[in-house]
Amino acid sequence: MRVMDESDTPSPICLLTDFGIADNYVGVMKGVIQSIAPGAPMIDLTHDIAPQNVSEGRFLLEKSISYFPPKTVFLCVVDPGVGTDRRGLAISGSEKFFVGPDNGLFSDRFRKSDAVVLQNPDYRLPSLSNTFHGRDLFAPTAAHLSRGLPISNLGPSCSDPIILESSVPMKNETGWIAQVQYTDHFGNLVTSFSIEEFLPQLRSGEFRVETEGGVHWPFVTTYGEVPPSERCSVFGGFASLELSLNLGNAAVETSLKTGDPVYLRKC
Amino acid sequence: MRVMDESDTPSPICLLTDFGIADNYVGVMKGVIQSIAPGAPMIDLTHDIAPQNVSEGRFLLEKSISYFPPKTVFLCVVDPGVGTDRRGLAISGSEKFFVGPDNGLFSDRFRKSDAVVLQNPDYRLPSLSNTFHGRDLFAPTAAHLSRGLPISNLGPSCSDPIILESSVPMKNETGWIAQVQYTDHFGNLVTSFSIEEFLPQLRSGEFRVETEGGVHWPFVTTYGEVPPSERCSVFGGFASLELSLNLGNAAVETSLKTGDPVYLRKC
Amino acid sequence: MRVMDESDTPSPICLLTDFGIADNYVGVMKGVIQSIAPGAPMIDLTHDIAPQNVSEGRFLLEKSISYFPPKTVFLCVVDPGVGTDRRGLAISGSEKFFVGPDNGLFSDRFRKSDAVVLQNPDYRLPSLSNTFHGRDLFAPTAAHLSRGLPISNLGPSCSDPIILESSVPMKNETGWIAQVQYTDHFGNLVTSFSIEEFLPQLRSGEFRVETEGGVHWPFVTTYGEVPPSERCSVFGGFASLELSLNLGNAAVETSLKTGDPVYLRKC
Numbered sequence: 001m002r003v004m005d006e007s008d009t010p011s012p013i014c015l016l017t018d019f020g021i022a023d024n025y026v027g028v029m030k031g032v033i034q035s036i037a038p039g040a041p042m043i044d045l046t047h048d049i050a051p052q053n054v055s056e057g058r059f060l061l062e063k064s065i066s067y068f069p070p071k072t073v074f075l076c077v078v079d080p081g082v083g084t085d086r087r088g089l090a091i092s093g094s095e096k097f098f099v100g101p102d103n104g105l106f107s108d109r110f111r112k113s114d115a116v117v118l119q120n121p122d123y124r125l126p127s128l129s130n131t132f133h134g135r136d137l138f139a140p141t142a143a144h145l146s147r148g149l150p151i152s153n154l155g156p157s158c159s160d161p162i163i164l165e166s167s168v169p170m171k172n173e174t175g176w177i178a179q180v181q182y183t184d185h186f187g188n189l190v191t192s193f194s195i196e197e198f199l200p201q202l203r204s205g206e207f208r209v210e211t212e213g214g215v216h217w218p219f220v221t222t223y224g225e226v227p228p229s230e231r232c233s234v235f236g237g238f239a240s241l242e243l244s245l246n247l248g249n250a251a252v253e254t255s256l257k258t259g260d261p262v263y264l265r266k267c
Numbered sequence: 268m269r270v271m272d273e274s275d276t277p278s279p280i281c282l283l284t285d286f287g288i289a290d291n292y293v294g295v296m297k298g299v300i301q302s303i304a305p306g307a308p309m310i311d312l313t314h315d316i317a318p319q320n321v322s323e324g325r326f327l328l329e330k331s332i333s334y335f336p337p338k339t340v341f342l343c344v345v346d347p348g349v350g351t352d353r354r355g356l357a358i359s360g361s362e363k364f365f366v367g368p369d370n371g372l373f374s375d376r377f378r379k380s381d382a383v384v385l386q387n388p389d390y391r392l393p394s395l396s397n398t399f400h401g402r403d404l405f406a407p408t409a410a411h412l413s414r415g416l417p418i419s420n421l422g423p424s425c426s427d428p429i430i431l432e433s434s435v436p437m438k439n440e441t442g443w444i445a446q447v448q449y450t451d452h453f454g455n456l457v458t459s460f461s462i463e464e465f466l467p468q469l470r471s472g473e474f475r476v477e478t479e480g481g482v483h484w485p486f487v488t489t490y491g492e493v494p495p496s497e498r499c500s501v502f503g504g505f506a507s508l509e510l511s512l513n514l515g516n517a518a519v520e521t522s523l524k525t526g527d528p529v530y531l532r533k534c
Numbered sequence: 535m536r537v538m539d540e541s542d543t544p545s546p547i548c549l550l551t552d553f554g555i556a557d558n559y560v561g562v563m564k565g566v567i568q569s570i571a572p573g574a575p576m577i578d579l580t581h582d583i584a585p586q587n588v589s590e591g592r593f594l595l596e597k598s599i600s601y602f603p604p605k606t607v608f609l610c611v612v613d614p615g616v617g618t619d620r621r622g623l624a625i626s627g628s629e630k631f632f633v634g635p636d637n638g639l640f641s642d643r644f645r646k647s648d649a650v651v652l653q654n655p656d657y658r659l660p661s662l663s664n665t666f667h668g669r670d671l672f673a674p675t676a677a678h679l680s681r682g683l684p685i686s687n688l689g690p691s692c693s694d695p696i697i698l699e700s701s702v703p704m705k706n707e708t709g710w711i712a713q714v715q716y717t718d719h720f721g722n723l724v725t726s727f728s729i730e731e732f733l734p735q736l737r738s739g740e741f742r743v744e745t746e747g748g749v750h751w752p753f754v755t756t757y758g759e760v761p762p763s764e765r766c767s768v769f770g771g772f773a774s775l776e777l778s779l780n781l782g783n784a785a786v787e788t789s790l791k792t793g794d795p796v797y798l799r800k801c
Binding site: 009012014016021041043044045046047048060063064067068069072184185186221222223224234235236237239242247249 | 553554555556557558559560561562564565566568569572573576585586614615616617618663664665666669
């Protein structure tokens with residue numbers, strides 16, 4: 001078993017939590033990481049997941065992974081079950097690592113991956129609190145992985161991780177129905193119509209994008225194709241169709257929000 | 268007098284301020300640090316201390332120190348007296364360093380520590396503004412300490428630092444009274460009942476946790492022992508008793524806030 | 535043409551955007567940077583520029599540059615025209631680098647600087663989205679500059695960058711009129727009266743600082759010269775005159791905001 005040389009640089013650790021940044025929670029996790037893996041680059045993906053919203057955490061994690069270098073450790077803590085008997089997991093797959101609670105956050109990570117249950121007491125803080133496993137269990141685990149610890153050292157293989165269902169567009173008699181999956185800082189409403197599957201239908205001009213009440217969101221290639229404040233729909237940075245107002249905030253200026261239906265309807 | 272070799276890596280600098288992150292204040296402090304100590308790891312503890320709230324800064328600092336590696340420099344700027352004749356301090360103790368204004372932020376740091384007044388003009392920016400010593404004085408000082416400068420180079424010993432009183436639980440005829448010391452991002456109300464002193468009383472079942480009006484907060488080991496949205500009290504990540512709603516926000520859903528009384532009462 | 539050695543440490547990258555930090559946008563930009571320039575120090579200047587507010591971004595950038603070390607790459611993305619034919623730029627000047635959209639963000643950067651248009655497809659992600667050039671174009675460019683890539687490799691010289699007008703104080707019969715240029719986290723109202731040009735007039739006592747309705751803001755050297763909650767004006771950390779309430783929030787407690795007029799009037 002090979003453990004990283006002391007001279008190697010630890011690999012990057014990417015943090016995703018629902019902790020916000022007003023408290024010292026994220027800071028102390030980083031202190032723990034630097035105590036174990038000095039010099040490990042630490043990157044904040046976000047700490048503004050809505051409290052305990054596992055599916056939002058899963059969504060932003062999945063949309064981010066491919067942009068990080070190999071060996072990156074994703075340290076993800078959205079953990080409504082902290083202190084109960086929910087398990088902690090480490091996962092290795094696609095040349096990256098994932099650490100966090102077993103609650104569905106990693107639902108899309110298990111194909112062709114190895115997962116273990118975090119049971120080895122050597123890789124956590126000496127005392128485990130009942131409310132903050134991010135600091136006591138998950139941060140130390142991520143730091144050890146960043147230094148090259150083989151995942152199998154952390155505990156036994158996990159054969160039955162929790163996997164939540166995906167929200168996928170459904171076909172109906174006039175086209176497809178999907179949902180708003182995420183609302184971003186600019187008020188863009190990100191749907192589950194992926195560019196891979198739905199670019200042809202929208203490019204063809206045979207379908208139009210609508211929300212409840214037949215409200216039309218003209219499909220464009222770039223925001224600037226419609227006047228300021230006008231509705232449009234565009235394949236955005238998440239590689240999914242987004243509903244937007246050019247230079248405006250669609251979430252604030254319409255009543256739409258995450259979970260609302262979005263339609264592709266035959267013209 | 269030994270100054271760090273150029274080849275040594277600077278030690279981590281941990282930042283705690285009330286600057287928020289919307290302005291460029293934290294960013295320019297980091298630019299100053301990197302100009303003096305290139306490659307120094309910089310960790311944000313928090314920048315959301317309530318403006319000029321020294322006691323909140325002191326609380327979060329104290330609850331964080333032990334999680335950081337030896338030689339960490341804590342750069343703390345909550346500074347209502349900036350520009351007046353309040354002194355700047357550097358403190359060395361418990362293998363760590365502390366830099367900031369002399370206003371009580373470091374009240375718990377002076378036992379068995381060395382403190383000096385920042386008077387040596389060699390370790391600040393050439394021009395000292397009257398409103399932003401975080402950038403002009405404290406960041407350069409922290410960067411030089413991170414590179415190994417002996418604290419005694421910074422100025423004369425300080426024998427009379429400002430020390431604020433601590434908020435400790437008081438005994439009364441029915442038990443103890445303490446206060447909410449801090450309210451976190453999840454709405455947990457952190458009291459000054461420490462786990463070291465009060466775990467036995469609460470475990471024994473002889474005392475119950477109450478707030479004004481006899482409202483009962485059942486003592487549990489983990490949030491999940493009560494149903495969603497129900498009140499509980501638990502020793503949390505701050506190693507103090509916290510009042511919480513399981514999966515809810517106690518601060519928002521009750522009228523309780525920092526400073527309010529909390530009681531341990533004989534059952 | 536010399537490209538940086540693999541063994542050299544990449545130079546720091548300083549990020550300024552209007553992306554906020556709730557989404558994964560800043561995080562994925564950093565993932566892209568670390569994939570190209572592993573170990574590059576990354577410093578957040580701010581991500582809270584008001585959405586699409588180019589002049590606010592320009593203001594905070596200009597007030598920050600001098601505090602960063604030579605070779606720092608400023609990665610600035612406030613980009614209302616993303617996806618249209620607005621150009622991307624890289625600029626080299628004052629021993630620093632600047633990368634972002636050609637929309638006026640860099641208006642003050644072009645004297646004695648070299649600017650190029652980002653046209654070389656070798657230095658961007660393989661697929662360029664229409665909504666997120668921060669990730670696909672500007673972050674990779676900044677990472678390559680951080681590793682020492684000569685700016686001329688990125689594309690042809692730019693001779694006609696967009697330059698926006700500056701807001702400068704204007705003389706009138708009773709003195710000068712300027713504007714509030716920026717409002718900070720503490721509610722300080724930063725004007726365009728610079729310390730270089732206006733310190734003598736204010737020190738002389740011949741002029742007083744007023745806002746609409748003849749409201750007087752006594753000129754002081756430090757906040758503490760007026761009682762708590764009282765109005766004052768002071769040359770602050772931006773090296774410009776600021777209107778403040780000592781230990782209070784001037785923006786919240788008056789009706790003043792960015793863009794409002796401020797007067798120096800003969801006493």
